[in-house]
Amino acid sequence: MIYRLGDFHFPDDPARLYPGTPTRPWVLEIGFGDGRFWPHYARTFAEAPNYLGVEISGTSLLKAHRRLKDAGLDNAILTKLPAEVLLPGVIPPASLDAIVVNFPDPWPKAGHEDHRLLRVPFFQQAASRLKSGGAVLLTTDHEEYFEFACAQAEASGVMRVERTEPPAAALETKYALKWRDLGLGANHARFVPTAPTPATFLPFAPYLESEPNVPHAVLTLPADFAPQAFQKQTVRGPHWTVVLLDLYATLRRGGWVALAHVVEGDLTQEVLVGITEREDGTHLVRLAKFGGPIITPGVKAAVGAVTEWLEREGAAVKHRGY
Template sequence: MILRLGDFHFPDSAARLYPSTPGRPWVLEVGFGDGRFWPQHAQTFSEAPNYLGAELSGVSLLKAANRLRAAGISNAHLSKLPATPLLREAVPPDSLSTIVVNFPDPWPKAEHEDHRLLSAAFFRLAASRLKPGGAVLLTTDHDEYFEFACREAQLSGVIRTERGAPPDAALHTKYALKWQNLGLSAQHARFVGTEQPEVPGGTLSHYPDQDLPDQISQENTVPHAVLESLPAEFEFQGFSRQAVRGPGQEPYTVVLLDAYRSVRRDEFTVLAHVVEGELTQEVLINVTRRPGGTVLVRLGKFGGPIITPGVKAAVGALTDWLVSQGGVVRHLGY
């Protein structure tokens, strides 16, 4: 099944994601491409492990979903998501048996080294999510990337590297065949977790299912603000493309892009662009005038947004802008 980020819990669990097979080993494949690896590799087990795949390409996602369906594999989920936030936020500590990475993008230029997946930081995160004895399996044709990954694994301080032969299915992926046709051969390593460091997740949260309550209470987790009042009219000039940069190690960027008036009620909706590390979201924030004159500024449910520090900051940026237009704050909930 294809899962969107909003379909996950943070953290999630094998019991919820695989209710029919909760006790089986759990495998994450990063960058599964057109999905050839898992249908073949799953056959080497008497019972197919639970499978989670992360891939950035939408076309690949659909091809892989078709392959899983054709192979009759039901305990598998695919997501069009960057692997790192998915692993950090949705996968709980001490839960995966294996993380598979076949032919990762090598990013060969020195100035692009930062884009490489298998960094020491990734290995620490991976080790924290692996069960004891669990491993990251890397197969690649790219010798320099392979040596880079081995160095980074050692630098992480929580990984033991075992070089060896790749699983057969890793030699039959689209990229494996591509490189074999060019006469290149693959290298393989098992990066076994030796320690489970504490790597926290928890920056993402759910958009609760319940509908808009009349009174917003402190406990409500959907980012919002209540304004005592707001002038009836104001100019939207000076509003568009306001950028806000967040502080700290995981900075975010928020851009308020545009605003749209509702034809049905006294409300307008603002489209905001939020970038946090590898995660980009376009979210809607509704500004609704309520009976009695107060104004509710609240993250919209449309599109299943994930509540992150950046999304909260987007609600804050819009609230600040409304205040600059004469709005008076009664309550801030973000």
């Protein structure tokens, strides 16, 4: 099953995500590629654990979905999200049995270390989300990144490093097979939490819990309104950046939709803001549901940015709901 961002709760309940298998162990795989690892690894259990896979490649997402479906793994959820958003946002504290990272991008060029996943902040987040006895499992062919990750785990102050042989399933992935054909091996480590770790959450998590209404505004457009005059614009707030990218006419007469790029820390959303004519001649500016966005302060600001642009173009705002 593929989940969009808006399909999750923040944080979510494993019993809601896996209603048919709520008591099974829960495994998160970060960067599942084309999905070869999980069918092999799931067969090593008497019952397949609940699985959540996160990946940033849409092509890999679709390939993995077909692979897991063919394997009959119906308690598996895949999503296209950065791990830096999913881990502190979706995963409740002390709920995972394992976090699997196979052959992550090592970002080998000088000055790119900040892009690496396996750094101190990640290990501290991971420690807070793992159950007692859980672990982060890393398999990589990149010697320097492996040593870097081990050093970062120790520097986090919350992880013990156990260097072991990789599970057989990790050697069936696309990259593992490539290195094996070249006569190369892989490094493997288990990172085990050593002490209870306080959980941190996305900065807007408390806002999400309040289940805000869909942001909107009602306004009257001037008779000579000319959407062709729209230009790309950027609006910045204390914790968000909104870029209004473009404006498109809809099939419905007197209607438009604005495309906005919203950045809040590690979370990026592309949202659509509709401008729709109503029966009384006014227009409704409203966040569209397309793409399953989550309503954050930045998304509210996107609706506000569209409204304020229309106001500068001569619109008279009757109501603001954002």
